[in-house]
Amino acid sequence: MAARTEVRPRPRRRTSRFRDRETWAAYAFLSPWIIGFLLITAGPMLISLVLSFTDYDGLRETQAVGWRNYEQVMSDPKIRTAMFNTLVYAVLSVPGTMILSLWLATMLSKVGRRSAGVFRTLYYLPEVTPKVAVGVLFLMLFNGQVGLVNSALGLVGIDGPQWSTDEAWIKPGLVLMNLWSVGGTVIIYLAALNNVPRDLYEAAELDGVSAWQRFRHVTLPMISGALFFTMIVQTIAALQTFDEAYTAFFGSTASATYSNDAALFYVVYLFQQAFQFLHMGYASAMAWLLFLVIMVITFVQVRLSRRFVYYEGGER
């Protein structure tokens, strides 16, 4: 495309030639993503959609089954369990992460910049731990008899639950374990808090506003953008939780026998259907249901954010 523009004579219509050339160059720069979009996103989406109407398993001859996979998805009790688990987990872990992070970030915003840096490092450290290790550690730290968490609770006289075997406590346990990696969110909130103009606080102080009202009417609106960003991103991630749950409760024959329905997350079940039972058509239908759920939830969140989020510069 360079050659194409080289041979052209120097024209008078400078702007339009420039535009034309620029467009070609732009698409050249975008070409990796455009090719990728076709090859590993749009193409596979189309294939997945077609597969979801078949009984494809990679072995036998594939047959179209119409809406049967989707009907089955709607009536499969395991899917109901998995979706329920996943939603419960998201509902607990996303606000939990946001509140804890906001609390930590607020504290860090009040210490000097240098100490804030040190604490920030400490808080972020768990986040570099691979989720598979988090899943492994969950079984040990949250072990009902000998785990660190219950030993610590024992010190203050609380008889901790059987986190890793009691169905009622597996999800809260995983949520708590996940709170360990809030460091990234803390950093985002801290940056947002440091960006709130000081004058606003001073004006509020002159007006004799209480600390809570300052937080409620100055801080929260000013960092609402960061809050909604993390909410949306983390919800999408929470709905796709896989590594920790799968590592701790699935994959080996022995673990398949105990209490894993309480840790059956949607993507875990989807993975099992696709790559262990080879019900790839069914798994594709499951994936589209997940996509639908994510789209609806994100849409609702974005609508809500229009109402509550304050953008400093007006429209972005």
Next chain:
Amino acid sequence: MAAPTVAPPSQAPPESRPRPGRRRTPRGRVLFWIGLLAASVLFLYPFLWVVSASLKPRTQVFDNALLPSTWAFGNYLNIWEVAPVLTWFLNSVVVSLAAATAMTIASSVVAFGFAYFRFPGRNVLFGLVLATMMLPTAVTMVPLYMIWNSMGLATTQVPLWAANLFGSAFYIFLLRQFFLGLPRELFEAARIDGASYWGLFWRIAVPLCKPALIVTFVFELKASWSDLLKPLIYLRDPELFTLPRGLKAISDQFGQSGEQQWEIVLAGSVITTLPMVIVFFLAQRHFVYGIATQGRKG
């Protein structure tokens, strides 16, 4: 907000004035610092516990002592004998370096395309880029497996990194923000001096946005190093396992559902985690910079 950091000129330097809400009573200050330190202990203690427990003999793993009463460095030799940990480590290094390099190059090229040029279809395409962030990986998981399978690569490490050659929405978005922050006059001046479009990218945008490129690199390095799902789907031969896949295998064999040789599992966890801790300390500034920038986009 286009530029990553825009400080209004009226804003005082952060340290020059007392911060709002700073505890003034001595008792308040003490409680405040206790809160901060308690939180730090909660975040750090599990690390210390794991490292310490991985150096204890099997019977003492759960004794919750901060330091092992008997040091069992042999755990790290034993794991060697039961699992090809070094091979897994090298596999992880190769795969995550390839993944991070491919991702950084591809995403920065595409991001520059979106940041510099004005062309028909730009907004639609960029909207499409952002929309792909919502797409769960589960939707393309099976078809991608079929595609790699048809190319005869379904049981190799290639699928773990090759898709990164096309860039990815999150990084394209991030890098575009940084490129948009560069003054446009810089590029116009270079154009007049006869620089090609590639020259604008390679000689101006890339050197000036090096921190952002490092952010992309370390983020993707971490993401790829930690990935469990793709290795579970693609890798069959234990010789090809990455560390997370290997740790899963170790955990299945020696953990709760297996032989209960916790010290092996712990040593495996440390080996899987430690390299990322080191990378984090080396590239700490960039991690923080990158994360802080994301949130500012709202």
